[in-house]
Amino acid sequence: MSDIKAKNKSKDTRISTLLREIAEKAKTASQKLARTGTEARNKALLGMAQGLIDNAPYILDENAKDLAAAAAKRLSGAMTDRLRLDTARLEKIALGLGEVAALPDPVGEVVRMWRRPNGLQVGRMRIPLGVIAIIYESRPNVTADAAGLCVKSGNAVILRGGSETIRTNVAIGEVLRRASREAGIPEDSVQIIPVTDRDAVLEMLRLEEYIDLVIPRGGEGLIRFVAENSRIPVLKHYKGVCHIFVDESADEDMAEKISLNAKVSRPGVCNALETLLVHENIAPAFLPRIARAFEAAGVELRGCAATREIIPGVKEATEADWYEEYLDLILSVKVVSGLEEAIAHIEKYGSMHTESIITQDYGNARAFVDGVNSSAVMVNASTRFADGFELGLGAEIGISTSRLHAFGPMGLEELTTTKFIVFGEGQVRE
Amino acid sequence: MSDIKAKNKSKDTRISTLLREIAEKAKTASQKLARTGTEARNKALLGMAQGLIDNAPYILDENAKDLAAAAAKRLSGAMTDRLRLDTARLEKIALGLGEVAALPDPVGEVVRMWRRPNGLQVGRMRIPLGVIAIIYESRPNVTADAAGLCVKSGNAVILRGGSETIRTNVAIGEVLRRASREAGIPEDSVQIIPVTDRDAVLEMLRLEEYIDLVIPRGGEGLIRFVAENSRIPVLKHYKGVCHIFVDESADEDMAEKISLNAKVSRPGVCNALETLLVHENIAPAFLPRIARAFEAAGVELRGCAATREIIPGVKEATEADWYEEYLDLILSVKVVSGLEEAIAHIEKYGSMHTESIITQDYGNARAFVDGVNSSAVMVNASTRFADGFELGLGAEIGISTSRLHAFGPMGLEELTTTKFIVFGEGQVRE
Numbered sequence: 001m002s003d004i005k006a007k008n009k010s011k012d013t014r015i016s017t018l019l020r021e022i023a024e025k026a027k028t029a030s031q032k033l034a035r036t037g038t039e040a041r042n043k044a045l046l047g048m049a050q051g052l053i054d055n056a057p058y059i060l061d062e063n064a065k066d067l068a069a070a071a072a073k074r075l076s077g078a079m080t081d082r083l084r085l086d087t088a089r090l091e092k093i094a095l096g097l098g099e100v101a102a103l104p105d106p107v108g109e110v111v112r113m114w115r116r117p118n119g120l121q122v123g124r125m126r127i128p129l130g131v132i133a134i135i136y137e138s139r140p141n142v143t144a145d146a147a148g149l150c151v152k153s154g155n156a157v158i159l160r161g162g163s164e165t166i167r168t169n170v171a172i173g174e175v176l177r178r179a180s181r182e183a184g185i186p187e188d189s190v191q192i193i194p195v196t197d198r199d200a201v202l203e204m205l206r207l208e209e210y211i212d213l214v215i216p217r218g219g220e221g222l223i224r225f226v227a228e229n230s231r232i233p234v235l236k237h238y239k240g241v242c243h244i245f246v247d248e249s250a251d252e253d254m255a256e257k258i259s260l261n262a263k264v265s266r267p268g269v270c271n272a273l274e275t276l277l278v279h280e281n282i283a284p285a286f287l288p289r290i291a292r293a294f295e296a297a298g299v300e301l302r303g304c305a306a307t308r309e310i311i312p313g314v315k316e317a318t319e320a321d322w323y324e325e326y327l328d329l330i331l332s333v334k335v336v337s338g339l340e341e342a343i344a345h346i347e348k349y350g351s352m353h354t355e356s357i358i359t360q361d362y363g364n365a366r367a368f369v370d371g372v373n374s375s376a377v378m379v380n381a382s383t384r385f386a387d388g389f390e391l392g393l394g395a396e397i398g399i400s401t402s403r404l405h406a407f408g409p410m411g412l413e414e415l416t417t418t419k420f421i422v423f424g425e426g427q428v429r430e
Numbered sequence: 431m432s433d434i435k436a437k438n439k440s441k442d443t444r445i446s447t448l449l450r451e452i453a454e455k456a457k458t459a460s461q462k463l464a465r466t467g468t469e470a471r472n473k474a475l476l477g478m479a480q481g482l483i484d485n486a487p488y489i490l491d492e493n494a495k496d497l498a499a500a501a502a503k504r505l506s507g508a509m510t511d512r513l514r515l516d517t518a519r520l521e522k523i524a525l526g527l528g529e530v531a532a533l534p535d536p537v538g539e540v541v542r543m544w545r546r547p548n549g550l551q552v553g554r555m556r557i558p559l560g561v562i563a564i565i566y567e568s569r570p571n572v573t574a575d576a577a578g579l580c581v582k583s584g585n586a587v588i589l590r591g592g593s594e595t596i597r598t599n600v601a602i603g604e605v606l607r608r609a610s611r612e613a614g615i616p617e618d619s620v621q622i623i624p625v626t627d628r629d630a631v632l633e634m635l636r637l638e639e640y641i642d643l644v645i646p647r648g649g650e651g652l653i654r655f656v657a658e659n660s661r662i663p664v665l666k667h668y669k670g671v672c673h674i675f676v677d678e679s680a681d682e683d684m685a686e687k688i689s690l691n692a693k694v695s696r697p698g699v700c701n702a703l704e705t706l707l708v709h710e711n712i713a714p715a716f717l718p719r720i721a722r723a724f725e726a727a728g729v730e731l732r733g734c735a736a737t738r739e740i741i742p743g744v745k746e747a748t749e750a751d752w753y754e755e756y757l758d759l760i761l762s763v764k765v766v767s768g769l770e771e772a773i774a775h776i777e778k779y780g781s782m783h784t785e786s787i788i789t790q791d792y793g794n795a796r797a798f799v800d801g802v803n804s805s806a807v808m809v810n811a812s813t814r815f816a817d818g819f820e821l822g823l824g825a826e827i828g829i830s831t832s833r834l835h836a837f838g839p840m841g842l843e844e845l846t847t848t849k850f851i852v853f854g855e856g857q858v859r860e
Binding site for chain 1: 464465558661663777799801803804809815820835851854857858
């Protein structure tokens with residue numbers, strides 16, 4: 001074996017041993033954490049918030065080192081801005097931890113209880129999932145946000161951020177771990193992976209005996225890499241090709257207001273509108289006015305043939321456009337013959353994220369809600385409401401576009417499972 | 431390329447094409463099926479039941495061919511008995527389909543609904559998972575049972591049974607598909623994979639764009655093979671190392687009755703008792719009587735040192751015994767210092783399946799239920815109640831010992847997910 005190979009091999013072994021140790025510690029911590037009360041977990045969260053404020057100079061110092069490394073690597077300004085922390089951003093993160101502490105504890109909730117003919121009382125009680133690994137990219141706020149949600153719901157968390165913020169993440173991790181210890185919950189409830197090799201991620205994705213769930217947060221490349229290599233269940237979110245269908249009975253003012261809000265209020269996010277479907281009977285009146293509104297907002301339209309007949313000069317939408325998540329001020333527009341065609345279009349081209357119908361027709365509202373099985377289906381509301389906070393979950397750890405375990409925005413409840421609890425007085429099975 | 435290689439390659443391509451076609455058809459069928467009403471799906475189930483009765487001669491003929499092939503392969507008597515169908519068994523399967531038809535429809539249930547400060551009404555509605563693949567071994571009743579549960583809950587199903595029952599499964603599949611067609615639901619709601627190569631399973635496990643969930647049912651080897659090779663989420667059940675803890679305050683008669691029932695009523699199933707933990711203060715009185723009872727029932731005991739002091743002649747339990755799922759008339763017995771040691775033992779050696787405490791102490795009952803996070807935690811009841819029917823789910827598609835999506839026995843609800851439904855009157859996001 002050559003020297004380089006031997007060195008690589010020993011590095012691989014080191015990473016492998018390190019990851020296994022981290023995962024084992026997380027599992028042990030999760031068992032203790034699952035048995036701590038609401039009060040201790042909330043105390044830890046409030047301690048974390050205070051710790052971030054008290055240790056701001058240290059954290060910002062470490063962040064400055066990450067920023068210097070980014071400058072040396074000539075990262076783009078937008079990228080660098082995502083890495084940057086300042087006092088205001090730290091205070092916002094601390095505030096978020098306080099808000100999570102104030103949410104109801106999902107653990108221990110008995111979601112239902114019933115009695116069997118033999119007298120057994122059977123219920124389902126929420127318990128933590130166990131150990132959750134979060135794999136994310138450059139934003140260091142995820143470190144504290146995700147840790148807070150996991151600890152609140154009684155889960156141990158392993159955090160693996162991007163290499164660009166490794167020093168910041170480790171510093172935040174120290175603060176979170178100290179606050180955990182001081183609140184009487186295991187400090188290994190929160191662990192930061194201190195190496196940033198992709199190999200470390202691969203190693204972690206094989207540790208299914210210790211880790212219960214992986215949540216990748218970042219670009220599609222990262223998410224596909226995790227999904228394809230993981231033996232652990234993955235909650236993933238690929239893309240949001242969201243649709244609005246303007247029915248023939250739509251209130252045109254409402255349709256305009258909602259379509260504009262859904263497209264332009266924040267075009268770069270997953271719940272932004274990407275395709276507008278318009279009923280053929282309302283298209284001649286509605287399309288010209290909405291086109292003017294979009295033009296004024298700087299939105300480029302790409303239309304089907306019928307759209308381009310009504311509003312000449314609109315660029316032609318290709319087949320690829322209907323699949324596209326622009327994340328930009330671009331919108332594809334299609335005229336459809338009615339509800340059925342709208343639903344069929346969504347089924348074929350959509351990403352199962354969020355769709356909304358604008359209608360005054362009772363039957364069509366019902367048919368749309370029943371007929372579309374995306375993670376969020378709306379009537380007369382902006383797709384931008386597809387968000388854990390806006391839907392009232394109190395928090396959001398991510399959005400799932402696959403149907404297992406959770407579908408759509410995920411809050412604290414989605415970080416739990418239920419066990420059966422059974423109370424008897426000597427029942428045996430026949 | 432040699433001729434054999436070329437032939438193999440063309441076979442691989444054939445299987446790959448076939449599997450992809452099946453999966454695509456299932457996905458299309460699932461979209462249609464999700465939009466059919468309760469009535470059509472129930473009609474299909476009742477038609478399937480009637481079809482199995484009406485076509486009994488054909489199905490039993492095909493089953494006879496499987497049995498002849500089994501005889502030629504010199505399969506064991508027990509194995510052959512699992513393949514065998516007769517009129518009585520077919521009638522029982524048909525009866526089961528009728529019972530599933532009579533259960534409440536989980537699809538469309540709004541499990542909760544709330545109002546947001548901006549007036550949006552937000553709810554969560556149950557919808558089918560989509561396409562479910564079931565991979566199972568020799569029992570042909572699974573073909574109809576699993577298909578019935580999937581269709582009832584609006585899911586398309588792809589069934590891949592063992593090679594020993596391929597003819598029987600294909601015959602049952604024909605009957606189920608005809609009943610689906612006649613009830614006005616897509617016949618591709620139920621598909622049988624007509625090839626039994628393991629390669630076909632591997633191919634299927636990669637089709638994550640079409641299949642939403644895989645449920646392997648069978649031995650640990652099959653389940654590990656599926657779990658390790660699947661890109662699709664897997665609901666799996668490895669083993670059941672179930673414990674009973676006899677607390678010092680236990681009613682001894684009740685403890686004896688429940689322990690016996692849990693061990694001997696059906697030793698070969700996953701919810702049977704494998705380890706008895708006995709509080710040291712009750713052990714001197716309780717162990718001799720329970721030892722006599724187990725001896726009378728033909729159960730071999732394997733004990734810790736303290737157990738063997740109290741009941742001499744008991745074989746020594748090794749470290750490996752505490753991890754063992756005997757599935758036989760063997761029981762490991764350990765004396766523990768109290769609740770804490772019992773819980774720690776379960777955490778270390780258990781399989782997170784089912785545990786029960788026998789106690790008259792209110793505080794210990796609560797502490798056990800809160801402190802043990804197995805999929806079913808019981809007080810004063812036999813572990814044998816860990817079963818979808820016994821717990822009141824109305825049906826059982828399997829038992830999950832991992833925590834994602836479902837934990838413990840799974841009924842119809844566990845074959846659904848929820849989407850958010852949102853009703854507004856023009857709300858946009860600030």
